Amino acid sequence: MDATAHTQEQTWIARRLENDAPELLHAWRTIWRRKWSILGLVLIVMMVAGLGSFAITPTYRAASTLLIEQKKANVVSIEQVYGVEGxxxxxxxxxxxxxxxxxxxxxxxxxxxxxxxxxxxPRQRPEPLIDIKGMLASFNIEQAIPATLPEDLEEIADPTEAKIFDEVTKAFMKRVSIAPMGKSQLVKVQVEMTDPHLAAKAANTLADGFIESQIEASMEMSMSASQWMNGRLKELRIKLKEAEDKLQAFREQENLVDIDGVSTINAAELSATSDRMIDARRQRAEVQSQYRQVQSMRSGGWEKLATIPAVLGHPLIQQFKADEARARAKVDELSKRYGAQHPAMEAARSDLSAASASLRGQVEQIVAGIERNYQLAVANESSLRASVDANKAQIQKISRKEFQVRELMREVEANRALHDTFMTRLKETAATSDMDSANARVVDRAALPTEAFSPQRSMIVAFAGALALMAGIGLSLLLEVLNNTFKSTQDVESKLNLPVLGILPLIKNRQRAELAQLFTSDKDKAFSESIRTIRTSLILSDLHKRHRTLVVTSSQPGEGKSTVAANLAFAFGQMEKVLLVDADLRRPTLAKNFKFPVGAPGLANLIVGTARIEDCIKTVAGIDMLCAGLVPPNPLELLSSERFAKIIEHLKSHYDRVIIDSPPTQAVSDASLLAIHADAQIYVIKSEATPIPLVKRGVGQLLQSNSPVTGVVLNQVDVKKAQKHGYHYGGYYDYYGYSKNPPPQAAALPEKV
Known part of the structure; x- marks a missing residue:
């Protein structure tokens, strides 16, 4: 698929080149045909440009070379203040x-x-051709024009010093050009003037002035920076003092001596109180457990209270329990021995009661101690918690004060740092304000120019020649496009689709009557041979059907149709019996060309019936001729009559060939009527004269009338010029037609065949 597409593309390109090649060749031939005119135009323009360049005042260019450094040698960093770094x-x-x-x-x-x-x-410029100021001075301006106009005119006539300075400055700026040298930091400062010495001086002055302006700008910026920093430094000093006073006032208001020490002490107290509170919470938890056991056993009496581990484990309780146990054992022992009233029993019971009372009292005392310890533990815990909360509040208060102090201290430090920075920069500026340093220096000073920079005469002449060459070529091509005429047989065949029967060369310096008999006189061999070529083409075209009536016409007058018809009649007269009829009843030429008597009868007389055919036909050099006769007022009606048709039929029966000279197709409509009676028709075209659209309309009219247009004769062709320009007429023009000594057999042709 790709190979096929590639082949098609190559074929398309080849066809395109084939189509474009004739157009390019035609354009080249057009240019070559007018080469001497183009070269003449180029030479004239180059001469005028060369002469005009000598009238231009020479201008000299002087150049001074500068080195512009992107960064200066920094002594201090003060450049950052006013930004001179590149x-x-x-x-x-x-x-x-x-x-x-x-x-x-x-x-x-x-x-x-x-x-x-x-x-x-401007005051020293040459005087103008018209002195307006002098003309105005001769009139009474106050009466002729309003009062405000003389002031304006005076201002125009006598410019002020400021306007003169402004005009001179603008003029000088137009003379200055800056040319960077490649990618380097070198630059040429160029000044163009008519005075070479002044040009060199101006270039050097411009370079020096640039360096001086840089130094002045640097010093001016340093002074401006110093003044600005002095004012700014005063403001910063005031702000620093206000910040320090504000910090000190806050310390005195809050009684702060060393806020770091205070915050450290409070933090230590908070830590110790927190530890004690933790111990108190633990102790309270332990006592609270005993307290809850006591509260749960209180309803069971002191005996159950005595069973509480905290009470039972007390040493006194154990001692009192042992005393009670011994007293109870003694009572039990004595009860076995004595009766209830026995003194010993009573004493033993009294001891048991005392032991039980002591145990009870001790239990109650211990229980009361547990309750008291619980209350103390709770109170201690609450007290420590309050202390911790107070310490926390105190620390938070100190922290807030610390934040305020830190903020005030930062403001003081920032103002102090900014103040110190400006103080340092101010000292640096004061130290470098008088240092003359610039970022540019002169590398090469402008020398006196020896050759003028402009006008560049060779370039002007070459440029003018190139423009003239292009203009000449463009004008030639434009004239070729506008010259819409037939210039070759190829043009005729391609645009009319009709065969070219032959061409007739251009005959110069001959009268019309002489041209009409040029074939019989045989004074121009090329012309005679061309007529024979046309005759041969017509004979070959009527092999199948004989063309007895042959009409010769053209698009407009002056194309040579009458000359072609007459000479073609003489050529056929050597072989056939021929009648030449002048059917141009409006502008007849046959009688004048062959010097027939004035008022000789002709075709118009035959149609009207005022003359006989024998009286109208004249014989010249072996052929019969029928002139137009008296010019009628209504030629179109005569040619369209039946009598004219009968006359043509009668003539065709008595002659081998009747050649009719017809009026032009675009002048009148007579040619269309004559075409009805024609067996063949020849259309004469004047080379490089008749417009193509005009010929197309004429041929189209004949074809619409079913006229048998046999072919075209291209008349008045400058063959030598055409061949030089690339037009070839092979097959239409015999080379031997140029021979001054034709072969002997050419003169021995029989007059009648």
Whole structure:
């Protein structure tokens, strides 16, 4: 698939080149045909341009080379204050624009006093051709024009010093050009003037002025920076004092001596109180457990209270329980021995009661101690918790004060740092304000130019010649496009689709009557041979059907149809019996060309019936001729009559060939009527004269009338010129037609066949 597409593309390109090649060749031939005119135009323009260049005042260019450094040698960092550091290509472009600035130009104008220089001073220019000021002085301006106009005119006539300075500055700025040298930091400052000495001086002055302006700008910026920093430093000093006073007032208000020490003590107290509170909470938890056991056993009496582990484990309780147990054992022992009233029993019971009472009292005392310890533990815990909360509040209060103090201290430190920075920069500026340093220096000073920069005469002449060459070529092609005529047989065949029966060469310096008999006189061999070629083409075209009536016409008058018809009749007269009829009843030429008597009868007389055919036909050089006769007022009606048709039929029966000279197709409609009676028709076209659309309309009219247009004769062709321009007429024009000594057999042709 790709191979097929590639082949199709190559075929398309080849066809396109084949189609474009004739157009390019035709354009080249058109240019070559007018080569001498183009070269003449080029030479004339180059000569005029060369002469005009000598009238131009020569201008000299002087150039001074500067080295523009992107960074200066920094002594201190004060450059950051007023920004003189370079930054690449943008910095160099800025310096180039400064070199072309108006301020620098004004400096040079003042220094060199250019306002009084004849080259720049408008007051020293040549006098104008019309002296308007003198003309106005001869009139009474106060009466002729309003009162405000003389002031304006006076201002125009006598410009002020400011306007003169402004005009000179603008003129000088136009003479200055900046040329960077490659990708380096070198730049050429160029000045163009008619005075070479002044040009060199101006270039050097411009370079020096740029360096001086840089130094002045640097010093001015240093002074401006110093003044600004002094004012700013005073403001910073006031702000620093206010910040310090505010910090001290806050410390005195809050009674702060060392806020770091206070916060450390409070933190230690909080830590110790927190530890004690933890111990108190633990003790309270332990006592609370005993207290809850006591409260749960209180309803069971002291005996159950005595069973509580905290009470039971007390040493006194164990001792009192042992005393009670011994007393109870003694009572039990005595009860076995004595009776209840026995003194010993009573004493033993009394001891048991005393032991039980002591145990009870001790239990109650211990229980009361447990309750008291619980209350103390709770109170102690609450007290410690309150202390911890108080310490926390105190620490938070101190922290807030600390934040405020830190904020005030930061403000003081920031103001102090800014104050110290400005103080340092101020000292640096004061130390470097008188240092004359610039970021540019002169590498090569402008030398006196020895050759004029402009006008560049060779370039002007070459450019003018190139423009003239292009204009000449364009004009030639334009004239070729506008010249919409037939210039070759190829044009005729391609645009009319009709065969070319032959061409007739251009015959110069001959009268019309002489041209009509040129074939019989045989004074121009080329013309005679061309007529024979046309005759041969017509004979070959009527092999199948004989063309007895042959009509010769053209698009417009002056194309040579009558000459073609007459000479073609003489050519056929050598072989056949021929009648030449002048059917152009409006502008007849046959009688005049062959010098027939004035008023000789002709075709018009035959149609009207005022003459006989024997009286109208004249014989010249072996052929019969029928002239137009008297010019009628209504030729179209005569040619469209039946009598004219009968006359043509009668003539065809008595002659081998009747050749009719018809009027032009685009002048009148007579040719269309004559075409009805024609067996063949020849259309004559004047080479490089008749417009193509005109011929197409004429041929179209004949074809619409079913006229048998046999072919075309291209008349008045400059063959030698055409062959030089690339037009070839092989097959239409015999080379031997140029021979001055034709072969003997050419003259021995029989007059009648």
């Amino acid at each position: 930054a690449g290509n943008e910095y160099l472009q800025t310096q180039f624009e400064l070199l072309k600035s108006r301020a620098l130009a004004e400096r040079v104008v003042k220094q060199l006093e250019l306002t009084t220089n004849p080259e720049f001073d």
